[in-house]
Amino acid sequence: MKFSVKEKMVIAASGFIVIGLIAYYVVNGIGIKMERTPHETSGLFAMGSVISQKLYGSHSEVEMDAVANEAFTAVKELEGLISWQSESSDIGRLNKAEGEAVSFNKKSYELLKQNLAVARKSSGAFDPTILPVVKLWGFDPPHAQDSSFSYHVPKIDDIHSTLALVDYHKVITDDAAQAVRLGAGQSIDLGGSGKGAACDAAVEVYRKNAGISGGMIVVGGSSIGLMGEKPEGKSWDIAIRDPRGTGAGDNLAIIQLKNCFVSTSGDYEKFFAEGSDYYHHIINPRTGWPSKSGIISATVVCSNGALSDMLSTACVVLGKDAALELLKEAAAEAVLADDAKNLYITQGLKSGFSLINESYTINYVQ
Numbered sequence: 396m397k398f399s400v401k402e403k404m405v406i407a408a409s410g411f412i413v414i415g416l417i418a419y420y421v422v423n424g425i426g427i428k429m430e431r432t433p434h435e436t437s438g439l440f441a442m443g444s445v446i447s448q449k450l451y452g453s454h455s456e457v458e459m460d461a462v463a464n465e466a467f468t469a470v471k472e473l474e475g476l477i478s479w480q481s482e483s484s485d486i487g488r489l490n491k492a493e494g495e496a497v498s499f500n501k502k503s504y505e506l507l508k509q510n511l512a513v514a515r516k517s518s519g520a521f522d523p524t525i526l527p528v529v530k531l532w533g534f535d536p537p538h539a540q541d542s543s544f545s546y547h548v549p550k551i552d553d554i555h556s557t558l559a560l561v562d563y564h565k566v567i568t569d570d571a572a573q574a575v576r577l578g579a580g581q582s583i584d585l586g587g588s589g590k591g592a593a594c595d596a597a598v599e600v601y602r603k604n605a606g607i608s609g610g611m612i613v614v615g616g617s618s619i620g621l622m623g624e625k626p627e628g629k630s631w632d633i634a635i636r637d638p639r640g641t642g643a644g645d646n647l648a649i650i651q652l653k654n655c656f657v658s659t660s661g662d663y664e665k666f667f668a669e670g671s672d673y674y675h676h677i678i679n680p681r682t683g684w685p686s687k688s689g690i691i692s693a694t695v696v697c698s699n700g701a702l703s704d705m706l707s708t709a710c711v712v713l714g715k716d717a718a719l720e721l722l723k724e725a726a727a728e729a730v731l732a733d734d735a736k737n738l739y740i741t742q743g744l745k746s747g748f749s750l751i752n753e754s755y756t757i758n759y760v761q
């Protein structure tokens with residue numbers, strides 16, 4: 396089975412977590428509450444990704460299981476609203492509506508509005524109307540999961556004609572009717588925010604449950620939602636993958652986090668090489684080509700999952716200076732890696748940061 400290469404940004408498989416896992420099965424058998432050892436679920440699939448969850452708290456194992464199921468159901472419901480591959484989802488209906496207004500569910504409407512807001516704030520570096528260009532390169536999920544399909548560089552004329560469809564300004568929203576209308580020929584992909592939004596949905600469920608003191612959801616390895624903290628006030632150890640590493644266990648650094656959302660975008664997630672050139676799935680909406688800003692990996696931490704997901708994509712497109720400005724405006728923290736092995740780490744992540752791959756140079760920035 397071919398999973399998205401995105402899973403290669405990894406949650407820290409720290410000794411603590413591994414030991415916790417073993418201990419969980421022991422206490423589980425005798426029905427002890429899950430205060431010190433997490434209740435774990437993994438192997439479920441949504442948003443084109445493997446979902447795993449870890450829950451701590453005063454609940455019994457059975458109650459924890461119910462919370463994990465409720466969180467997964469909330470993620471599947473969101474997927475049902477926003478997946479563009481589903482013709483009956485709000486986005487699927489919008490993409491087929493040929494410029495007619497389509498009424499949306501409250502959640503999908505809010506997420507679309509949030510996408511448009513980030514598009515504006517990033518001056519279009521993040522643009523949810525990028526789908527036709529993503530498809531042209533074959534980086535959309537049906538192709539990415541089809542091993543017989545090979546990515547390829549499109550014809551220049553095709554890039555230009557398709558790029559003319561990409562413009563978030565042409566998406567018209569109507570708050571009163573909770574309805575959306577696209578410009579002629581346009582289509583939308585919320586793939587740049589779906590995994591982070593899934594984390595929001597799960598964490599909302601954790602927060603409603605007084606018996607949960609700490610919860611973590613990992614969506615495809617690239618977006619993580621963290622509610623509360625681990626036992627004894629401990630932070631969660633989150634590993635950032637080395638963008639030029641050889642695999643999932645090849646980490647660049649570890650950051651310690653509590654009660655926040657974190658997403659990573661990188662040029663190593665879906666890519667191909669042709670001749671001496673390297674092409675990846677994060678497209679610069681100005682050019683229609685994979686971004687070449689110098690930033691090859693962006694990990695963004697903030698108080699909202701969808702936002703962390705969109706900002707991480709935007710940072711890869713924008714490059715260091717514009718990315719740091721956008722992050723400041725959004726009150727988000729980040730670790731950016733460039734193609735010369737420089738790391739740019741914002742002040743808010745300084746205290747919990749540990750470098751693993753010492754061939755990178757650390758720069759702390761405002």
Ligand code: AMP
Nearest residue numbers: 520521522523586587660676677678708
């Ligand atoms: P991520 O891996 O979170 O950075 O999201 C990448 C996905 O977002 C791609 O697979 C595309 O579906 C979509 N995408 C690519 N480039 C952009 C862009 N500039 N703005 C918005 N979405 C994008």
Ligand code: MG
Nearest residue numbers: 587704705708
């Ligand atoms: Mg993203």
